[in-house]
Amino acid sequence: MKKLLIAAVIGALSSTMMLAATDAAAQTSTTAKKETPKKPAPKHRIIKRKPNPAKEAKVDAIPEGSEHWSCAEGMQFDLKGDMARDQIVTVHWANKNYNLPRQTTTTGADRFHDAATGLDLVVIPTKAMLFSDKDSSRLADECKTVAMQQGAMAPTQANALNRNAAPAAGASAASGQ
Numbered sequence: 001m002k003k004l005l006i007a008a009v010i011g012a013l014s015s016t017m018m019l020a021a022t023d024a025a026a027q028t029s030t031t032a033k034k035e036t037p038k039k040p041a042p043k044h045r046i047i048k049r050k051p052n053p054a055k056e057a058k059v060d061a062i063p064e065g066s067e068h069w070s071c072a073e074g075m076q077f078d079l080k081g082d083m084a085r086d087q088i089v090t091v092h093w094a095n096k097n098y099n100l101p102r103q104t105t106t107t108g109a110d111r112f113h114d115a116a117t118g119l120d121l122v123v124i125p126t127k128a129m130l131f132s133d134k135d136s137s138r139l140a141d142e143c144k145t146v147a148m149q150q151g152a153m154a155p156t157q158a159n160a161l162n163r164n165a166a167p168a169a170g171a172s173a174a175s176g177q
Helices: 002-035 157-175
Strands: 067-070 076-080 088-093 096-103 110-114 119-124 127-132 137-143
Touching: 076 137, 088 110, 088 119, 096 119
Parallel strands: none
Antiparallel strands: 067 076, 076 088, 088 096, 096 110, 110 119, 119 127, 127 137
């Protein structure tokens, strides 16, 4: 019976020691996790920079004495110059002024085009159109002045020539009767 009692005590001690070893191992792994501190999130500094006028978009003033043209889809531009006689007109488009020299055409339309900027203004008697050569797009269409919206023709060179020629033709027809 002594042998049985000794065997039971040894068995109880060995199982207790195994549980203690397992608990110690578990505690070691959890404390190891707790001991490794997490890195704090980096603090991002927000720096407010002063505006740099050289990098900001240049905004040109609308030329004084220019005529306003309203276009389809809410587009608009201002034009300074006499299309009937000036060789260069100034177009104020997208907050910039563009000096566009006259181009000769065979169609009777007035065309003002600047190859350096790619801006191209074509005016026919009933409307004006603004194009960009850089990406081959139509920037504005169906552009008209207030007078054109009320039925007048565009102030083009061809229309000015026709107006000046009309009285002379009428006078010669009157003298021929």
